[in-house]
Amino acid sequence: MKSILITGCNRGLGLGLVRKLVTEQTSPKCIMVTCRNLEKATELQEIANKNxxxxxxxxxxxxxxxxxKFFENVEKLVKDDGLNVLFNNAAYSPKSTRINFVKTEQMLQTFSINTVGPLMLTKALLPLLQKAASKNSNQPLGINRSAVINMSSYLGSISLNNIGGLYPYRCSKAALNMVTKTLSVDLKKDGILVTAIHPGWVKTDLGGSNAPMDVDTSVNSIINLMKILSVEHNGAFYTWEGKPMDW
Structure with a gap:
C-alpha cells in the first residue's frame, strides 16, 4: 500500500489510525489525512512534523x-501511482435519541456527513483509485491494489436493532452500508475492493466515555484486518476483528 487517504482525522478513530500507521514497519509512502479546521488539529500537525x-x-x-479542487490536491501527492486506499471515516451523530426529539435538520445533516459525503468523495477520487488498481493489476483485490473502506457501525445493522432510537445515526449508517454494497458491485470490474467495518464501541467523542474499548485496541485490529482484505470481503460488513456483521 503506497498511499492511503483517511477522512476525519482531527480526533478519535481517525487520529488513532494515523498514529498507528506511522509506526508500521511498512508505513505507506503517502498518508493523506483530512480535517475541517487545520488550526485545531494540533496533534495531527505534530505527527506530520515528525513524519x-x-x-x-x-x-x-x-x-x-x-x-x-480536493481531487487536484490529492493527485499532486499520489502522482502517477494513483490512490490505493480511501478510508471514509468522518462521521457525525446528534445527541437526540428518541422519536419525540428527532429533528429534520438532524436527519439531513447526519445523512450529509455519514452517507452523501463518503459516496460523493469516492466518486470524485475514483479516477485515482482506478489508476492505482490498473497500475497494480498483478495484485489480488485488496489494499495493495485499490480499496474503499467505509467506517460503519453495528447501529446501522437493521437485523441487530432491538432497542430503537438514534434515528439520524442508525439510518445514515444503514444507508452507508447500502452505498458500500452498491459500490462493491459497480467497482469490482475496475479491481477496486469496497467494504464496511464496524470499529466497535470505542471511547471517543462519538462513542462516549462509557464505551468498553479504547481507540488503540480498535485501530490496531482494523489495520490488521485491512492487511488481509481480499475478494471475500468485497461488498460485505465486518467487525474490527474481521467477523461478519449482519446487515
Whole structure:
C-alpha cells in the first residue's frame, strides 16, 4: 500500500489510525489525512512534523462542491501511482435519541456527513483509485491494489436493532452500508475492493466515555484486518476483528 487517504482525522478513530500507521514497519509512502479546521488539529500537525509521509488536507465532507479542487490536491501527492486506499471515516451523530426529539435538520445533516459525503468523495477520487488498481493489476483485490473502506457501525445493522432510537445515526449508517454494497458491485470490474467495518464501541467523542474499548485496541485490529482484505470481503460488513456483521 503506497498511499492511503483517511477522512476525519482531527480526533478519535481517525487520529488513532494515523498514529498507528506511522509506526508500521511498512508505513505507506503517502498518508493523506483530512480535517475541517487545520488550526485545531494540533496533534495531527505534530505527527506530520515528525513524519514526512503524512500530509494534512483540509476537507469538510458536507461541502461536496469542493471535491474537484480536493481531487487536484490529492493527485499532486499520489502522482502517477494513483490512490490505493480511501478510508471514509468522518462521521457525525446528534445527541437526540428518541422519536419525540428527532429533528429534520438532524436527519439531513447526519445523512450529509455519514452517507452523501463518503459516496460523493469516492466518486470524485475514483479516477485515482482506478489508476492505482490498473497500475497494480498483478495484485489480488485488496489494499495493495485499490480499496474503499467505509467506517460503519453495528447501529446501522437493521437485523441487530432491538432497542430503537438514534434515528439520524442508525439510518445514515444503514444507508452507508447500502452505498458500500452498491459500490462493491459497480467497482469490482475496475479491481477496486469496497467494504464496511464496524470499529466497535470505542471511547471517543462519538462513542462516549462509557464505551468498553479504547481507540488503540480498535485501530490496531482494523489495520490488521485491512492487511488481509481480499475478494471475500468485497461488498460485505465486518467487525474490527474481521467477523461478519449482519446487515
Amino acid at each position: 514526512s509521509n503524512v500530509h494534512i488536507l483540509q476537507l469538510d465532507v458536507q461541502k461536496t462542491e469542493t471535491f474537484d
